[in-house]
Amino acid sequence: MNPISTRPCRPWLTLALLILALSSNATAQDNRQPADKEYEVGATLWQQSSGEERALAYQAFALARMMLDRDLTRRSRMKRAVIVDVDETILDNSRHEAWQIKNHRNYNAQAWTEWCNRAVADAVPGAVEFLRYANSRGVRVFYITNRKDIEKEGTARNLKRLGFPEVTDETLLIRTDPDTSSKEPRRLMVGKKYHIVLLMGDDLNDFAEVFEKSKSAATRIEAAEQNKDQFGRRFILLPNPMYGHWDDVINADMQGLTEQQKAARRRSLLRD
Secondary structure (H helix, E strand, C coil): CCHHHHCCCCHHHHHHHHHHHHHHHHHHHHHHCCCCCHHHHHHHHHHHHCHHHHHHHHHHHHHHHHHHHHHHCCCCCCEEEEEECCECCCEECHHHHHHHHHCCCCCCHHHHHHHHHHCCCEECCCHHHHHHHHHHCCCEEEEECCCCHHHHHHHHHHHHHHCCCCCCCCCEECCCCCCCCCCHHHHHHHHHHEEEEEEEECCHHHCCHHHHCCCCHHHHHHHHHHCHHHECCCEEECCCCCCCHHHHHHCCCCCCCCHHHHHHHHHHCCCC
């Protein structure tokens, strides 16, 4: 028998343990509290309800067609390809985002997988038409996404239902490496066989490794400045104010904070 267990508990130790237990319980309750998604309401409403969002999407795909047509006038020894991201580039997942807001839920991998496999996302305006046009001109379309293998069948079904061209195991390139979300190896793989005319995405990380290496808001802005000549020519960016790596870097130092503390932290970052 442990001799310590036979000793009477000191009153001060009992009080200290009680305070520690209450403090730990309060912290756990704070961490379990419903997510404060109010700051995302305006962004999601804009994505779903504004004519401006549709206009920007149509503008992006019209510009993409112009750049593709210009490239088609030039000789190329390699077959041409266009690389597109999936989420918020050609598929609109704002209904899932709205569900999270209404239910005070942060991103959850299981809920996201269920959404992907329902295959009910709508097409971003102009996306189907542009990619069908590219395919009709002999340009191979590659869909590079960080959706996982468990979500691949549902993703393919969703894309095919909406009429996207040539959705196959070869062209739908999902994330297979659990240790990295980088799309660079998949872009390089396509580049070995094809002349990549355009890359389209809603996140800077969809375009080049330099953006993936930028881990702060300031360095991401700097990387965008350094590559400004690529935008509108080879890189075509779609609008997405709901989420992305821009949001991840802002929230990177908020681990463990309560929802109220996160809100205060975000507000402190505003410049006036």
